[in-house]
């Protein structure tokens with residue numbers, strides 16, 4: 001009982017610990033480091049800054065700074081000419097040999113560190129467009145960059161500051177590009193699985209005049225472990241520990257049951273079967289002819305009285321051992337109570353049982369007993385048929401034992417059916 005209540009309190013402690021650990025795990029999730037994909041802003045080979053001249057306009061863009069030590073800076077003189085005047089900075093991400101873009105579909109945010117100054121004459125709130133251009137053979141081809149999908153976000157730099165985290169799921173595919181392409185609906189959503197180019201462009205309704213840009217960092221980020229995997233891991237830990245606990249509890253119960261069952265059928269002093277144990281063992285045997293031998297140590301009270309209970313116990317243990325060694329594997333040897341012992345020998349008639357009894361007595365004479373005692377026993381033997389119950393046979397053996405005691409002890413008496421019936 002003690003160990004059961006102790007294990008329950010251990011379990012409760014474990015549950016509290018796990019609950020706290022889970023809360024802590026949930027709390028630290030936002031603090032976990034992000035996986036980053038930073039775009040190289042110093043590789044001028046892969047950066048193109050241009051005005052809208054290619055579209056027939058007269059806006060002009062020029063690089064101010066593109067060295068390794070200083071942030072990429074450029075200016076744009078936005079002029080009327082083209083219907084939708086613009087300046088753009090394209091940063092190529094694709095591998096030039098394989099023409100493969102970068103798969104950024106698992107990334108969640110785009111960190112942008114920049115600086116922007118609108119024309120001094122501007123009287124409106126200026127915007128900037130950011131395009132993440134994706135290639136997919138289903139709608140684009142590598143020879144025509146205008147066919148790359150325009151995942152677009154247009155924002156007001158004045159309201160967001162110079163370091164912003166843009167969630168990728170707020171990007172939209174440019175409406176004008178969709179109208180031009182006439183794509184089926186399933187291809188109309190944003191895509192980042194093969195990003196070829198990232199583009200920073202003046203706003204749709206940007207004012208004419210000089211716009212100044214400086215780009216310090218462009219980094220795609222995603223959690224090291226996705227939120228769903230993280231929560232799933234917590235759930236898996238709970239499920240695994242719950243299952244382990246149930247498994248462990250079942251094993252412990254099984255072991256305890258075995259232990260208590262063992263205790264219930266065994267005499268603790270001699271470790272022979274007790275009365276209950278005999279009944280259990282008998283259930284495992286087919287009804288068979290057998291002989292019952294009932295042993296009672298002679299004048300055992302004297303042993304206790306003279307040498308004390310400790311020595312008495314040692315004598316009982318020594319006798320139990322002797323029975324264990326003398327009896328066959330298939331026999332049942334048990335302590336019936338006090339200084340009385342029972343042996344049941346299957347398929348054994350009274351004459352053979354007498355020989356067993358004689359063997360025990362013989363062994364007793366050869367044993368060195370505690371305190372050099374001379375321990376003897378009286379034995380009642382009864383032969384039982386397959387139809388006779390154990391209780392009846394034991395009663396017969398008890399009658400024979402009584403006779404052995406009466407006739408002076410230290411002897412074997414076999415119950416005689418004919419004379420006693």
Ligand SMILES: Nc1nc2c(ncn2[C@@H]2O[C@H](COP(=O)(O)OP(=O)(O)OP(=O)(O)O)[C@@H](O)[C@H]2O)c(=O)[nH]1
Pocket residue numbers: 269296297298299300301302304308309310311312313316337338339405409
């Ligand atoms: N040490 C010890 N003594 C026990 C145990 N169980 C019973 N006894 C003692 O065994 C003694 C049995 O005494 P009696 O029934 O008078 O029998 P006896 O002295 O052997 O005399 P007979 O059987 O007539 O020869 C008692 O003193 C019990 O206290 C036990 O587990 N340990």
